Amino acid sequence: MLVSAFYLAFMSAFAKFLAADMPTVEIVFFRNIIGVLLISATFFKVPVRQEGGKPWLLLFRAGVGLIAMLSFFYNVANISLADAVTYSRMSPIFTAIFAMWFLRERIGKKGWLAIIIGFVGMLLVMQPAGLSVEESHVFGLLNAVCAALAFTSIRELNKYYNTRIIVLSFMGIGILVPMISMMISPYYGSETLNFMMGEFIMPEGMQWLYLLAIGVTASLAQIYMTKAYGQTRAGIVGAAGYSVIIFSLIIGVVLGDALPSLLGVIGIMAVISGGVLIARERA
Numbered sequence: 134m135l136v137s138a139f140y141l142a143f144m145s146a147f148a149k150f151l152a153a154d155m156p157t158v159e160i161v162f163f164r165n166i167i168g169v170l171l172i173s174a175t176f177f178k179v180p181v182r183q184e185g186g187k188p189w190l191l192l193f194r195a196g197v198g199l200i201a202m203l204s205f206f207y208n209v210a211n212i213s214l215a216d217a218v219t220y221s222r223m224s225p226i227f228t229a230i231f232a233m234w235f236l237r238e239r240i241g242k243k244g245w246l247a248i249i250i251g252f253v254g255m256l257l258v259m260q261p262a263g264l265s266v267e268e269s270h271v272f273g274l275l276n277a278v279c280a281a282l283a284f285t286s287i288r289e290l291n292k293y294y295n296t297r298i299i300v301l302s303f304m305g306i307g308i309l310v311p312m313i314s315m316m317i318s319p320y321y322g323s324e325t326l327n328f329m330m331g332e333f334i335m336p337e338g339m340q341w342l343y344l345l346a347i348g349v350t351a352s353l354a355q356i357y358m359t360k361a362y363g364q365t366r367a368g369i370v371g372a373a374g375y376s377v378i379i380f381s382l383i384i385g386v387v388l389g390d391a392l393p394s395l396l397g398v399i400g401i402m403a404v405i406s407g408g409v410l411i412a413r414e415r416a
Contacts, residue, residue: 135376136357138380139376140353140354141350142381145217145384146381146388147343147346147347149209149210149388150343151343152209154334154340157206157210157329157331158331159311159333160206161206162311163348164202164348165305167344167347168300168304169304169308172300172304172352181295183295184294185293185294186293187290190290192306193286194286194287194299195305197282197283197286198303198307199303199310200275201224201276201283203328204279205220205221205272207272207328208273213390213391214385214388215390215393215401216258216269218377218381219258219401220272220273220277221277221280222277222375222378222404223251223273224278224281225408225411225412227278229248235285236288243410244410247407249407250406250407250410251404251407251408252407254399254402254403254405254407257400257403258401258404260396272328283303287299314329314330314331378405382401
């Protein structure tokens with residue numbers, strides 16, 4: 134799982150490189166194209182066997198997953214790498230809450246303690262001034278909530294669909310919607326939904342290499358994560374996954390991000406602690 138977290142941190146770093154000259158929606162577009170090609174190649178070796186029958190839930194998972202990805206890459210482009218990744222690591226906390234609401238899963242005392250610690254940590258990372266809400270807060274929460282909804286729906290979808298079909302449906306929407314967005318962006322004058330709008334820019338030189346690196350590192354992270362869950366307890370794997378925040382902090386500082394404030398560091402540690410507790414609670 135540490136290897137998976139390492140690749141995820143580098144995927145975020147490559148996205149930050151590209152974000153200086155390329156809109157978020159285009160990065161997401163290419164990331165999903167590469168993912169579709171890599172996953173589609175596996176069908177020649179292992180055919181799909183599944184029951185199916187939940188198309189609307191499949192579409193819902195694809196939609197919220199796309200919003201989560203767009204908001205994550207948008208935050209990566211506009212705030213420090215560590216903060217963007219920390220927001221994304223709040224998703225297991227929301228997943229526990231949604232699983233309780235929709236799947237009737239029980240949350241124990243340790244689970245509720247983890248949720249409280251996680252939310253306190255999130256507030257320390259945000260450091261809101263009064264009632265004002267910064268854009269990064271909105272997209273950070275949007276990323277965490279939508280990712281949690283996607284993870285919760287996957288719990289149900291796994292009963293009916295092959296994992297690759299679930300991922301491909303998400304990536305298919307992740308290609309179609311950004312493609313439409315880039316087509317209408319030249320005629321779209323409002324700033325509303327600007328995180329999913331942007332005119333297509335033909336990649337050049339190293340940009341192609343960075344786009345390929347995003348697809349490869351994301352796929353490798355998924356492979357190693359899957360291996361980890363297959364070889365040890367889910368609670369241990371989930372806890373180890375929070376190392377991506379530490380990797381991202383180090384890489385971000387190397388790339389020029391400022392070190393987080395003392396409150397920010399305490400908030401990051403609280404989010405990690407809450408995530409580790411909830412992972413162990415739900416193992």
